[in-house]
Amino acid sequence: MHLFSYYLPKKLAFLQIFCFFSLIYACQNAAPPPRKTFTSFKTTGKIERLHPDMDQLIAADAVIEVLAEGFIWAEGPLWVPDGDYLLFTDVPNNSIVRWKEGEGAATWLAPSGYTGNTPRGGEPGANGLLLDASGNLVLCQHGDRRMARMNTPLAQPKAEFTTLANRWQGKRLNSPNDAVYDRQGNLYFTDPPYGLEKNVDDAAKEISFQGVYRLRPDGTVDLMTDSITRPNGIAFSPDEKMVYVANSDPEKAIWMVYDRTETGAFANGRIFYDATPVASKMPGLPDGLKVNAQGILFAAGPGGVWVFRPDGTVLGRIDTGVLTANCAFGDGGKALYITAGDYLMRVWLKR
Numbered sequence: 001m002h003l004f005s006y007y008l009p010k011k012l013a014f015l016q017i018f019c020f021f022s023l024i025y026a027c028q029n030a031a032p033p034p035r036k037t038f039t040s041f042k043t044t045g046k047i048e049r050l051h052p053d054m055d056q057l058i059a060a061d062a063v064i065e066v067l068a069e070g071f072i073w074a075e076g077p078l079w080v081p082d083g084d085y086l087l088f089t090d091v092p093n094n095s096i097v098r099w100k101e102g103e104g105a106a107t108w109l110a111p112s113g114y115t116g117n118t119p120r121g122g123e124p125g126a127n128g129l130l131l132d133a134s135g136n137l138v139l140c141q142h143g144d145r146r147m148a149r150m151n152t153p154l155a156q157p158k159a160e161f162t163t164l165a166n167r168w169q170g171k172r173l174n175s176p177n178d179a180v181y182d183r184q185g186n187l188y189f190t191d192p193p194y195g196l197e198k199n200v201d202d203a204a205k206e207i208s209f210q211g212v213y214r215l216r217p218d219g220t221v222d223l224m225t226d227s228i229t230r231p232n233g234i235a236f237s238p239d240e241k242m243v244y245v246a247n248s249d250p251e252k253a254i255w256m257v258y259d260r261t262e263t264g265a266f267a268n269g270r271i272f273y274d275a276t277p278v279a280s281k282m283p284g285l286p287d288g289l290k291v292n293a294q295g296i297l298f299a300a301g302p303g304g305v306w307v308f309r310p311d312g313t314v315l316g317r318i319d320t321g322v323l324t325a326n327c328a329f330g331d332g333g334k335a336l337y338i339t340a341g342d343y344l345m346r347v348w349l350k351r
Contacts, residue, residue, distance in 0.1 A: 114143020
């Protein structure tokens with residue numbers, strides 16, 4: 001047999017194997033194709049990048065989607081994993097709205113925060129929303145001036161509520177605004193005067209200050225601090241050793257941070273970030289906030305949603321272009337839902 005005839009098939013086989021593995025290596029190491037931005041929703045605003053780390057959280061081509069609009073003052077976004085939908089409040093309309101991908105937004109519950117029969121103005125509806133350990137809806141009810149739990153399952157919402165807390169030392173609360181549970185089942189909530197018809201000057205106001213409180217599982221209500229003039233959004237660090245509280249006061253537009261002692265008390269209160277210098281130049285004040293698993297803060301404030309590192313470094317802003325109230329993580333942490341003015345918005349995040 002001619003040597004050429006003997007080696008040629010083997011050489012071709014070797015070349016085929018070599019090409020096969022070379023192709024695999026090239027595919028594994030090739031740069032990914034550019035990510036295309038596509039959305040069926042209209043977009044608005046802009047994303048400001050003030051630090052390189054912002055790119056690790058939000059893709060360079062991310063946009064602010066407008067998912068729904070036409071509300072009076074959208075607040076209290078809450079992602080419900082069992083069903084993959086979002087609930088949020090329209091405070092002046094005294095209602096809760098449900099939004100789901102492909103279905104849009106529709107009124108889910110009314111009334112939500114004021115169940116009285118006497119007509120009233122102001123902001124009577126529920127504000128902050130959260131789920132307890134059993135999956136029940138817990139509401140910060142402005143009009144009824146209490147923390148309450150809805151008595152029916154989420155699949156069958158009805159305006160039937162149980163009072164969790166409505167007084168401190170026998171005096172009626174102002175109007176609970178935002179809340180968060182710790183792992184022991186204690187409910188921490190803020191109590192500014194925004195749900196009172198005449199705000200801080202309302203004759204029905206029974207507590208002289210605006211407090212941050214803790215509701216223990218046994219029903220005891222403890223005052224955590226009375227030093228914040230307009231306490232609003234509240235959230236824990238991932239290890240729950242620190243608690244952040246927004247102060248929506250134009251004269252002192254700040255986010256505070258406190259250490260939590262072993263008993264859950266607040267200690268070593270200090271300013272986390274002072275936005276007072278820019279509060280007069282941008283729409284909005286410190287409001288609702290959330291903290292991700294890495295300790296990054298997403299905080300509604302002047303000019304949209306601010307993004308902070310735990311050390312207070314500003315990474316950027318999600319500039320919605322309107323007054324921004326609150327935000328919540330959804331879709332397994334892949335999205336940030338934002339309530340801003342009469343809009344519900346969304347920004348997709350990097351995991």
